[in-house]
Amino acid sequence: MNDELIYLDNNATTRVHPEVCAAMEPYLSGACYGNPSAGYRFGKQARQAVERAREQVALLLNAQAEEIVFTGCGTESNNTALESALRCYPQRRHLVISATEHSAVEKPCEALQARGYRVTRVAVDGEGMIDLEELESVVDGGDTVLVSLIWANNETGVLAPIEEAAKIVKNKGVLFHSDAVQAVGKVDLDLSDSAVSMLSVSGHKLHAAKGVGVLYVNRQVRFEASMLGGGQEGGRRSGTENVAGIVGLGKAAELLQSSLVGGGHQQAMRQLRDRFEQTLIERIPHTLVNGHREQRLPNTSNLCFRGVDAEGLLILLDNAGICCSPGSACSTGAVKPSRVLTAMGMSAARARSSVRFSLSMFTTEEEIDRAVDLVEQAVGKLQIVLPAGGGPVVRHT
Ligand SMILES: Cc1ncc(COP(=O)(O)O)c(C=O)c1O
CATH class of the missing domain: 3.90.1150.10 (Aspartate Aminotransferase, domain 1)
Structure with a gap:
């Protein structure tokens, strides 16, 4: 270096936090290489580590552990949220995003447009802020599948009024997703009594390793998995877990939680x-x-x-x-x-x-x-x- x-x-x-590296180490090079799905004690150790990380991430977001789904990255979380909404409401053909989404939302929406979906991009003003009245006017309770708004913009850092937006959208009976990849760990998030349906997190943006992310799925909303297979993550994201990455993300969440509190x-x-x-x-x-x-x-x-x-x-x-x-x-x-x-x-x-x-x-x-x-x-x-x-x-x- x-x-x-x-x-x-x-x-x-x-940069990966040194304490995150230390927490991951036993699951990379050490003795803890068991598969968390295995029924014997050696596998159960890995399962316990994954579940502990789930609790740590839930605490940072003030969410429930059952609402945390581990994914491979923020991009996967965003794509999964969009796909789940489309599967839950196949008759609806309209999406709403902002004009300043990250490409991990913008590009899938462009692909959906090519498949015949309508996508409305809510404009921002000169300071990067969206207008909530405009948002309300474009959401169609009968046809909008999902509204997805970036919590903190990756280029300017501008914060959107996510809770207010989510309430407006929820009142119309529409799912609300937020790409919070840049927000988590830098501002306080409280999902305990939130109108947000789904929310994306990425490990490598908050001092954990690359290749691990989270999709928060509010326990009251419907969810349909994109990735099918062994039924890991409660059937919401199949695939053998990235145990080391997940343990590191849990540790990073714990470290951020303690410094955010102060x-x-x-x-x-x-x-x-x-x-x-x-x-x-x-x-x-x-x-x-x-x-x-x-x-x-x-x-x-x-x-x-x-x-x-x-x-x-x-x-x-x-x-x-x-x-x-x-x-x-x-x-x-x-x-x-x-x-x-x-x-x-x-x-x-x-x-x-x-x-x-x-x-x-x-x-x-x-x-x-x-x-x-x-x-x-x-x-x-x-x-x-x-x-x-x-x-x-x-x-x-
Ligand atoms: C706002 C935002 N969303 C999504 C992503 C993608 O996250 P990942 O690199 O974990 O796929 C990024 C990364 O730059 C980002 O800044």
């Missing part, structure tokens, strides 16, 4: 993020924050450096040891400007000048101060300033 690296791309993935790491991340953002705004002219300043994850800063090509900036920052992203990591390599930022009404030029920085509980003050200096230097090399009232273009050196 590079000591000089400043990792500010935690919305793409996070507000500890959320508050620390927010302070560091604000310090990073404010200093850059003060030092670099024309720096803009993309997304709602308050209704936002405490770890995310999506900044537009006007006149700067974000792709070029990322190369300079990479050379300086900073990892950050031009938007969603999943869209890296695509030349199109961010779909999320353009849905917020931003010009292609503004979207192409925008960079996402995302912190974690491991980000230090020293790293933030160093990152500010390095970003300032890199932007200075690239920024083209257009003085007010016209005049010659000045290129910073």
Whole structure:
């Protein structure tokens, strides 16, 4: 590992917490390799570990253990939620999502459109917020299969009013799913008395390993499995469990639960993020924050450096040891400007000048101060300033 690296791309993935690694170890290289479905004691040890992890995740979400279904990733959880709704209500042909969903909801919906379903994308305003009245007006109790809204946007960190939205949708007799992959562990979620029907979680976004996720399924809603086979996860997701991954996710949930209760790491991340953002705004002219300043994850800063090509900036920052992203990591390599930022009404030029920085509980003050200096230097090399009232273009050196 590079000591000089400043990792500010935690919305793409996070470092596995050392205590998570330690919890997983016996199930990877140690003696606990039994199959949780086996009837003998050796298998039962693995079963107990999986069930303990289920309790730990349920506690973080304030849900019931029986509502937790382990999956392979956030993408699988999102796809499974959509598929289940379609199977439960085969006569319905309409879905509602927001215009700023992650591709793990947007792409399956595009595929459903190609199969003849209607998909309504609720617009967002310039700060990335959806309008609940508009949501209410487009949900059709007779024809809408599912409403799916992202809890915290992966590019801007903007938080949606999920509980209010879920209540509106539930009152219309329609299932409600939320992609909460970026929200879990960064903001408090309480599903104990929730109108949310299903909710997606991903292990690698919260300091657990890659290849494990969760679909929360409210015990009062109908569910139809996509993955059929050995009947694991109460028949809701067949396939031999990723025991080590699940144990690690349980441990990560426990660690987050203890720090969320004290507000500890959320508050620390927010302070560091604000310090990073404010200093850059003060030092670099024309720096803009993309997304709602308050209704936002405490770890995310999506900044537009006007006149700067974000792709070029990322190369300079990479050379300086900073990892950050031009938007969603999943869209890296695509030349199109961010779909999320353009849905917020931003010009292609503004979207192409925008960079996402995302912190974690491991980000230090020293790293933030160093990152500010390095970003300032890199932007200075690239920024083209257009003085007010016209005049010659000045290129910073
Ligand atoms: C909001 C959101 N949903 C879903 C996913 C997909 O999660 P996974 O990588 O676990 O499939 C991501 C990952 O970037 C995400 O940010």
